[in-house]
Amino acid sequence: MSKSIMEITWEELEMIDKEKAVMFITFAPIEEHGKHLPLGVDVFQSKQWEEETIKLLEDEFSDYEFLIMPPLPFGYGNIVGFPGNLHLKQDTIKRVAYEVIENVVNWGMKNIVIIAGHAEPKHLIAIEEACDEINTKYGVCAFSPMGAIFSNEKLRLNIRHDHEIEKLLNKYPNDFHAGWIETSNMLDIKSRLVKASYPEQPDICINHEDMVCPEKVSEKIKGFGHMGYPKIASAKLGELLNDWMTQTLFEAIRAFIIRDNYQIYEHHFLYNNPFFRTSNIVTGNRPLSHMKEIILRNGNKLIIRKATSEDAEKTANYKTVIAGESDFLTFGENEIAITTEKERESIESINCKDNSIMIIALLDDEIVGLIVFRGGDRVRVRHVGEIGVTVRKSHWGLGIGSFLFEFLIEWAKQTGIIRKMNLRVRTDNENAIKLYEKYGFKKEGILKRDFYINGIFYDSISMGLLID
Ligand SMILES: CC(C)(COP(=O)(O)OP(=O)(O)OC[C@H]1O[C@@H](n2cnc3c(N)ncnc32)[C@H](O)[C@@H]1OP(=O)(O)O)[C@@H](O)C(=O)NCCC(=O)NCCS
Structure with a gap:
């Protein structure tokens, strides 16, 4: 059964069997998504994936309670020049994640899942660091699988997409932001919020090297805001992509609940790269890796x-x-x-x-x-x-x-x-x-x-x- 944490009383929360409960927290920013998509894309996607995944989990774990936190609508991001970005520093993201999870741990929760539907590695890694530190300190399990899912190919997790999606991923790579992937996702889940002008948006191709230089990226996307190829988007592709994400999240969280090899989903592939880590002075619980x-x-x-x-x-x-x-x-x-x-x-x-x-x-x-x-x-x-x-x-x-x-x-x-x-x-x-x-x-x-x-x-x- 699933419940919004906002709709229950403290006594009801206290009564819940914490061994058989999972708290879900979505953590993704409001930010610009080109001229054709709304600011809330990352939040809408995260909530959609959360909702659909919980449905699958309810079938599999019928004796569990799935508690849902309202979304935390901010994140780390470094693209400037557009109104509507709710970006915080990477260290702040880690601190917020740490303190929010710490509260939830103090309520007695033992299984906490963060759906960080924002593919910026520093955002994902800040949250993963917070989870690791909480887990070490409290002996609980906070789990943020989105970094591993977003970088599944580099991690060689071998999670196959539908054939059509695989083909498009090869033909139109580096579709980082508000391109065909996110536009398709939104056409599937909230089509009324996608501007009819999406097929007229130009292709903006940004390579991985440029991605770590915000100045270069800001220059290339000036006046538009997307990185990728929105014009090939469709609701059908969105359905395939959203189903893939829901199924993948389900597999990861299922593994987490039964504690079976879920560690493969714990970290983004860049987790050990010092450039992508927080300054590590934020919570001070762990020896500094860099x-x-x-x-x-x-x-x-x-x-x-x-x-x-x-x-x-x-x-x-x-x-x-x-x-x-x-x-x-x-x-x-x-x-x-x-x-x-x-x-x-x-x-x-x-x-x-x-x-x-x-x-x-x-x-x-x-x-x-x-x-x-x-x-x-x-x-x-x-x-x-x-x-x-x-x-x-x-x-x-x-x-x-x-x-x-x-x-x-x-x-x-x-x-x-x-x-x-x-x-x-x-x-x-x-x-x-x-x-x-x-x-x-x-x-x-x-x-x-x-x-x-x-x-x-x-x-x-x-x-x-x-x-x-
Ligand atoms: C080369 C340099 C960077 C070494 O730095 P360092 O801090 O003195 O080196 P370490 O103390 O870590 O010593 C490292 C190893 O170098 C060798 N070494 C250093 N000083 C040595 C000395 N006086 N006699 C013999 N071996 C010496 C040893 O193998 C030592 O390893 P060990 O301590 O396990 O035996 C330093 O001497 C330096 O800056 N030199 C001038 C600039 C330079 O030459 N740069 C390299 C340009 S390619």
Whole structure:
């Protein structure tokens, strides 16, 4: 049986057998959906999928109660320039999810399902993080399967679509927002809210690389608001898509209720990618996966984390200092103008990409080490990139270089994109070569006359690490 939580009394809620009850919470934003769809698309879809899934669950679990929360109509999003977006910061989404679920846990609920019908990875991952932390803290089960469902192909969950949909997914890929998929869904569930002008909307094709750069996306969708191909939408396709989603959600939640291998639906495929995670200072319950605290051999506490544009002034000062500390770098003292502004741009461009990262090591809030990895831009070289690493001379030999490498290699494995890391090192830089070999880098060749420093040529060794 299903009930709205708003229509029962606290006593009735208290009486419910919590072992046989599931709380449903939809969590998806009001936001622009092109000129042809209403602001509430994500909320309407989530509620529809929730309602239809509960019908299937009621047949299967006739002795269960399914409680329904009113929708939380906001989410994380980064597309600007349109009125009607109810977007909150990613950290805020995690906090809201955490606190809402915590309330529900305090009512005694043990099974909580979040239908986050908004495919933005940072929205989904914020909610998944909140669920994980609640589950660890309270020993309950909050479950948010939409991230895994939206990224089912990358996760290789092998959830087949209808043949016609499969064909269209191949022919019209990257239909991210208010394109043929969402327009079809809405034609199926709320056709009166779809403007008759939908077949006149232009195709707006955005690739995955551009998707992580909100400025590029905003520019491309300016004046329209959709990403994809609305003109091929139809109610029939919508029916197929909505049925697929309902059936998939049913399978996931069924597995969750009987606690049978439901973990495959717990996380978006990018869950372990630091770029998509919250800052992790939000609820403070868990060790930070993209920030590490390390006690050095000399007892000092080292912090290793990803650099953000707010670190630009510090990284600029750091680079200016280390330029004069070693002749093993591609730049020497006063040879390049490092400004805070240039650094900010550089960090922002790195953080825009899912295959690049800058990592800093801090002692007492001062940068003492830095490693940067830049992956290629094109499809054929996205999986490979070049590393640059430095540590302040005063701190050499304390293990900082090693910790930076450990962090970098862990990140590279988590991206699921990086398959090879390259670097170049002067043939006489023995300490650095030892460091690289310690982490499995292999010598691949000699680059003659690779450096020219104070009138002398130096050869370098090209080294590489395969990530498998
Ligand atoms: C190369 C560099 C980044 C190493 O950083 P670091 O923090 O000193 O390195 P670590 O303390 O983690 O040492 C890592 C490994 O390097 C080797 N190493 C470092 N210093 C060493 C030394 N004085 N003698 C012998 N081996 C040394 C060791 O194999 C060590 O591993 P171990 O401690 O397990 O034995 C740092 O020396 C540096 O910034 N040098 C100048 C810039 C540079 O050369 N960059 C690389 C350009 S390709």
